[in-house]
Amino acid sequence: MLTRLPLHIVEKPWGRTDIPAAFGDFGERRIGEIWFAHPDGDAAPLMIKFLFTSERLSIQVHPDDVRARAAGHARGKDECWLILGAEPDAELGLGLKAPADVAALRAAAQDGSIVDMVDWRPAQAGEFFYNAAGTIHAIGGGLTLVEVQQNADCTYRLFDYGRPRDLHLDDGLAVVDAAPSHGAPHCAIDPAANKRLVDGPHFHLLHLAAPFDRDFVGPTGQSLTLVPLADGCRIGDEPLPFGEVALLEDLSSLEMAPGARALLCWAA
Numbered sequence: 001m002l003t004r005l006p007l008h009i010v011e012k013p014w015g016r017t018d019i020p021a022a023f024g025d026f027g028e029r030r031i032g033e034i035w036f037a038h039p040d041g042d043a044a045p046l047m048i049k050f051l052f053t054s055e056r057l058s059i060q061v062h063p064d065d066v067r068a069r070a071a072g073h074a075r076g077k078d079e080c081w082l083i084l085g086a087e088p089d090a091e092l093g094l095g096l097k098a099p100a101d102v103a104a105l106r107a108a109a110q111d112g113s114i115v116d117m118v119d120w121r122p123a124q125a126g127e128f129f130y131n132a133a134g135t136i137h138a139i140g141g142g143l144t145l146v147e148v149q150q151n152a153d154c155t156y157r158l159f160d161y162g163r164p165r166d167l168h169l170d171d172g173l174a175v176v177d178a179a180p181s182h183g184a185p186h187c188a189i190d191p192a193a194n195k196r197l198v199d200g201p202h203f204h205l206l207h208l209a210a211p212f213d214r215d216f217v218g219p220t221g222q223s224l225t226l227v228p229l230a231d232g233c234r235i236g237d238e239p240l241p242f243g244e245v246a247l248l249e250d251l252s253s254l255e256m257a258p259g260a261r262a263l264l265c266w267a268a
C-alpha cells in the first residue's frame with residue numbers, strides 16, 4: 001500500500017517560474033520550494049522538499065535537537081541535498097573558510113562581509129551534500145535539488161542580501177558552529193548505482209537505481225518515504241512518477257523499470 005503525499009507550494013524571492021511540468025503548472029508564480037506534506041504533520045520526523053533557485057538563499061543556520069527543543073520546536077534540523085540540475089556557475093556555501101568568533105560573525109552579518117567568510121564551492125548535478133545543524137550555509141542560485149531534512153521549520157537567517165525578510169541574528173549566533181566544515185559528508189552519485197548516503201543519527205537515506213535490489217536496502221524502519229528521481233517506479237500496479245512522493249509500509253511490491261531511480265528514506 002502507498003500513501004501519496006500532497007504538495008505544499010512555497011513562493012520565495014529566490015524562486016523560479018520554470019518548474020518541471022511533473023509538479024504542476026504554476027504560471028508565473030515564483031516557486032522556491034515544493035514540500036510533500038506528511039499526514040502526521042509536525043509529528044512526522046522527516047520532510048521532503050524540492051528547491052528551485054534563481055538567486056542565493058539567505059546565509060543561515062539551523063539549531064540541533066537540544067537547542068531547537070529549548071526554543072519550543074519538536075526537533076532540530078539536519079538536512080541534505082542531492083543536486084538534480086545546476087547552471088554551469090552554480091555554487092553552494094557550506095561552513096566557513098576559517099574559524100570565526102561570534103563577535104566577528106555578528107559584525108560580518110551586519111555589514112554583509114559574512115558572504116566572503118562562507119566556504120562557497122561549485123555545485124553540479126549528481127552531487128550530494130550533508131548539512132549538519134549548527135553549520136552556517138547557503139544554497140546558491142541556478143540549482144534544482146531535492147532536500148531530505150528533519151521535519152523542523154526552523155531557519156535562522158543571518159544575512160539576506162537586503163531582501164525585506166526577517167533576520168534572526170541573536171537566535172542564529174546562539175546555535176552556530178563557527179568553524180569550517182571541510183569534513184562535511186559530500187559525494188557524487190552515479191545515477192545507475194545503488195548507494196547508501198546517510199546512516200543516522202537522524203535518518204537513513206539511500207539512492208536506488210533500477211533494477212530494485214531488496215538485499216541492498218537491508219533492514220528498514222516501518223514508514224518508508226520513496227522519492228522518485230525519474231519515471232519508472234511502481235508499487236504493485238500503481239505507477240509513482242517523478243514529481244510525486246509516497247509513504248510505503250514495506251518494499252515488497254516496489255518495482256523499478258530500466259532507467260528508474262529514487263531516494264528512499266526513513267527515520268533513524
Ligand SMILES: O=P(O)(O)OC[C@H]1O[C@@H](O)[C@@H](O)[C@@H](O)[C@@H]1O
Nearest residue numbers: 012049057058060079139155157
Ligand atoms: O530563508 P530562505 O532563504 O528562504 O531559505 C530557507 C530554506 O533554506 C534551505 O537551506 C533549507 O533549509 C530549506 O529547508 C529552507 O526552507
